[in-house]
Amino acid sequence: MILEAALLFVRPGCEAEFEVAFRQASPYIAMTPGYLGHELQKCMETGAKYLLLVRWETLESHAIGFRDSPRYQNWKQLLHHFYDPFPTIEHFESVRLGS
Numbered sequence: 001m002i003l004e005a006a007l008l009f010v011r012p013g014c015e016a017e018f019e020v021a022f023r024q025a026s027p028y029i030a031m032t033p034g035y036l037g038h039e040l041q042k043c044m045e046t047g048a049k050y051l052l053l054v055r056w057e058t059l060e061s062h063a064i065g066f067r068d069s070p071r072y073q074n075w076k077q078l079l080h081h082f083y084d085p086f087p088t089i090e091h092f093e094s095v096r097l098g099s
Helices: 015-030 059-066 070-082
Strands: 002-009 035-042 049-056 089-093
Touching (some): 015 070, 049 059, 059 070
Antiparallel strands (some): 035 049
């Protein structure tokens, strides 16, 4: 499993509108093959900061399966105008800690 993580800085004062748009955009990502789930967390200290976590089967599920799809264009149209600055997306994999 791959974990995609993004800190989203939403333009101040647009938080409620962003959350509505995010609910509308969520089905677009959820329809992607290799998608395992996602969650959006709102920062308690900085109200216009969010953490997006998306679980994917593989990196390609996100980088190609979603990003190269028409669904991504819908996602982008609904959400990208809220970000300032545009987020950096990073991908993580589990570290085996035992033997």
